[in-house]
Amino acid sequence: MTDKASKLSIRNVFLWTVMSVVTVSLAILSCLSLYMQIDNYRSELNNKAFVLSDFVARTSSQYIFNNKDEGIAKELGHLVAMPYVLNAHVYRKKNRQQANVEVPQIFASYNKVGQLMTGGKEAQLESLLLNPTISDTGDYLEVSTKSFDAETGIHLGWVYLRLSTREFNSLTQRAIFTHLAAVVILLIIAFYTAFKMQLGISNPIKSLTHFLQQTSRHRDYSSRASGSKIQELDTLANAINVMLYRMQEYMEMQQQAEERHRKLNSSLEEMVNERTTALKDANRELIQALEKLHQFQRQIVQNEKMASLGDMVAGVAHEVNTPIGLGVTASTMMLDRLAVIQKGFDDKTLKASAMKRFIDESNENLNIIYRNLNRAAELISSFKQVAVDQSTENSRSFCVEQLVNEILLSLQPRLKKLKHNINVKCDPTLSVETKAGPINQILINLIMNSVIHGFEFMDAGTINIRAELVSDDKLKLVYSDDGKGIPPEIRKRIFDPFVTTKRGQGGSGLGMHLVYNLVTQALLGSITLTSEEGDGVEFVIIFPVSDAKYV
Template sequence: MQSISLKRGLIVVVLLVTAIALGIGFTINVFSQVNQYQESMLARVTSYAKIVAGNARESVALDDNSNETRRLATLANSQFVQHVHIYRLEPTSGELSFFASYNKEGLAPIPAKFSKIEQLSQAQINADFMEVAEPILLDNSVIGYVYLRGSTNEIRLFMWRSIGVAVLVFLVTLIACWIATIRLRRGITQPLEHIVDIASQIARDKNYTLRIPDSRVDEFNDLGQSLNIMLDRVQHQIERQRRAEQEASQLNAELEQQVTQRTKALRESNQELLATLEQLHQYQGQLVESEKMASLGDMVAGIAHEVNTPIGLSVTASTLLQDKLAVMQEKFNEKRISTNEFARFLGDCDENLAIIYRNVNRAAELITSFKQVAVDQSSEVDRTIEIHNFMRDVLTSVKPRRLDIEKFPIQVHAADNLEVMTKPGPLNQILINLIVNSMVHGFDGKTSGHIEINFELIDDDLEITYRDDGNGVPFDIRKKIFDPFVTTKRGAGGSGLGLHLAYNLVTQVLGGNIHFFSEEQQGVEFIVRFPVTVVNAPASLKNFEQKS
């Protein structure tokens, strides 16, 4: 570190502080004086304009511009006024017309300022001139205007004069401060140098018997006494240190014994902690399995809702057909059947049988899809799946979970007839958890939204890109989104295990990885990639959207 001389430092600091203080004070003072002078000049130009307006009242009223021009010529005695225009307000058209003017000798005339009259009701100052417009009143009615422009030379002259005086006072004050600082420095540095010499001798010879004599400066006298007290204490400390070294050897032996005992106690505590951690992992695994079974149970519980509709329609159609058949049987027994009635009966039979067939077939398809999804969810055996058919089964199983597919459509993009061999159960669980996560969290409070799922083969890996345009994930939980029990629905039915289960299935069961991107109110994006065995990889791309 570079050393600093107290002699030079004292002078530099005092002069620097004084210069800064004087500079700030003089700057504020000059600025204040110039502003006050500007205000007085603005008041002056306004007074000139009012005087000219009062003198011009009679000339404007009588339309005597020659008399007014002679009166304005008397302004040549003023070094301040540069230009004066008098405008007359035409009584018929209400427009301004040029009436008379004055231009200081040596200055070129300036154009009329008709458009600026309203803006110049208050005096304004520019870089080179001041200007103001004053109305000419006759019986409280405006009959014209006076435009007056004044010079700013006096303001500039005042400003430079003020700056010159300030600079002169600044230099004189700085010189006086420098002389006073030199005298003060001599009284401070001489006793301080004496103290430094003694301290250097003590440090060099380690002679702690030396003492600092009294000084004429009270502060240095106090410093010398404090140093003398410190030297006394150093002597006592050296003696104590010798005794302490002997005691330290004994304490080291005792400390080693205590460390050995504490180490043994820590080992026992670590064993207990490891056992507790292993038990926590077991509980966590049980909770994850419970979440998987709860998801499967939720799906099975929703089967009744989906299957009930086609079966109910089938029952209604069959009951109606039975009633019509009873009526027709009664008419047949009474031999009252007409050709038209029999033809209408055959049409009703055909229509109701078609309704029964469609809805029973629909129920059979739903049951088949639910059965396949349920088998997949409870199995981790590899199976060949065709992506589009697999996704139809997944989306069918998701519909009972209060998914409004009209407001929240799900669109799937995948190559036509894309077939891979993988574990459909974990993949099913992953997709269902992502979709349910979007419905519960992403679209919470929204009336509409969109989910997009893309399937793409990259070498021997299947990459799934899942996106929604929902609420996104809060910043404070993004880094721990895959941790267990992390949820924004604490106390409202959220367990915080959905994405944790998806992460474990991707990384541990499918042997892949999952990445997550999100911004608040910008939706989420999950990229899942894992190895598969490709059975059929066509090049064409086919999209489909979940239908009701």
């Protein structure tokens, strides 16, 4: 359906087209016919003027030659029988012996009753020769003819005639009226014929339109359009009937399909309800299993964190045993030497040399005890800070380089037997406020991954740790090594849980998953990996910090 009604109809287009063509055709034909008829009347009038002027010229030539004006006047008087002759003047040459002298002189004239003699026409005689001219008012026609001697051919004079054009005008007006009447009558006939013809075309179209509207409104696709005597409309009606037939078949097929669907739906409703119930139960069990899996995964991640802390405790405990053992040995030796001095003092056998030796040994042993106890105190302090950071989620201000060095110091028990080199590049005055615990765990996991996986079968490797501010509130940690890199099949899912190359060899596959969670959830940052197999790895970690400054 169109948005707006059409401004034209077949009836109007047909009538306007036919009437326009007929009107233009009749106008052209009438104008042409009228022009030819008026031209014919004009030719007749000119011929009449030519014949009459020639007759008067022949009649008057002998009188002009003999110079008898009484006879020519009588001859001109016969023109009264011709009512359309208004004036007739005969002119002669003043000196007819001179051939080159063309000066006319009035010789005789005839004037119709009520008509005055026309004077001053001598100058127009030559221009009116064989060129009849109708006056500006259209009331008369003027013409002139030369008069010659019949025997000698000498030019004797001129004849001037003025003829009335009343009959010519009357015939012209009658012709115009006749043509106009004929055009009007033909236009009426053409309009009537076109009106009847358009009814013969528009009425079947209206009937067909009404039929389609009724069919569309009532959706009665079983009805059929009637034929027409016009071939095109009959073809259109047949095409509409074919379309209705196909639509009827389609509607019947659709009704049958809907009936089958209703029956199928009624039979499947119970089955759907049963399967929906079973699906709900299965979904409930699946959700419970998924929750248990998440709990198990969180427990494993927590165990992994505690396991890394346990490994650190064992390493630090082993490392602290050495300085404490040396301190105990030195203190035992001091007690033994003190007992010997005490005995010599009590027996009054103490010598100066023995006392000096005791003082030297005491100084040496106390230095040993001080150095080893100081070493143990540094290890315990570093371990305590790392342990506190790992077990808490609170933010604190710290020097970034000092934090990294403390982490490396806590890992020293596991790294001292290896020849790997760790380089830290960071401004020693850089201080930030953020959560130190996640950073501890992230660096410990990355370093241990490099040692276990990246430097496997390598005697010495290099680890670079770089820290810098990328803006006033963002810190970037770049961790890289020159190990064997990560295979492509592992690299694209490196942060997924339980992804490891040491399956069955003690690897849980949760290290990098824990790193990803710590970066994105604990630090609210992002981590990206760049690695090519055989060309090491590079992790770029960016996370927000506060109170960043250089002190």
